[in-house]
Amino acid sequence: QVQLQQSGAELAKPGTSVKLSCKASGYTFTSYYIYWVKQRPGQGLEWIGYIYPGNGGTYYSEKFKGKATFTADTSSSTAYMLLGSLTPEDSAYYFCARQGFGVMDAWGQGASVTVSS
């Protein structure tokens, strides 16, 4: 079955970076987009953007340009998101999701990022 396994919780200091991973299994990694979504505690969902592992193409929503960078390693079927210049407003859960038929039909379990000095 389709599974997306995300890396664990991160605690980082302001101004630093964290790199989250999302390992896919159960489907052809290079044939589907991987989306990234942010959720602050008790709040809604924000779409960050996507990467298409088939050709490495990326797209970032306006708000996250310069904040997030997506990469993918097709040899390990793993997508990555680098979050840079961290501030307390970046403290949140981050989800990866597979885009199938234009919707996010499978989600990772989420990874918590806490930014604190």
Added chain:
Amino acid sequence: DTVLTQSPALAVSPGERVSISCRASEGVNSYMHWYQQKPGQQPKLLIYKASNLASGVPARFSGSGSGTDFTLTIDPVEADDTATYFCQQSWNELTFGSGTKLEIK
């Protein structure tokens, strides 16, 4: 950005029918989708393109609407349906509604 507006919360009793609404600030054709998120879990796709039931989702869930007004219906509601329900459009970039928290009395 296309803003999606949802009611913040609803409370219903088991066995009842509940409708959760989502209004878009501009037309999104039929590119509206619904997700269920239980506390501490990732979202789960319920309905795609307004009215299509995702794989493995019980037929108690259904979706309707087009343009700017959309509805997710659960009939009958069960205790396990306690969750927050988000709508999401993919017609104009991608945005989510703020979510409707459903409480089962």
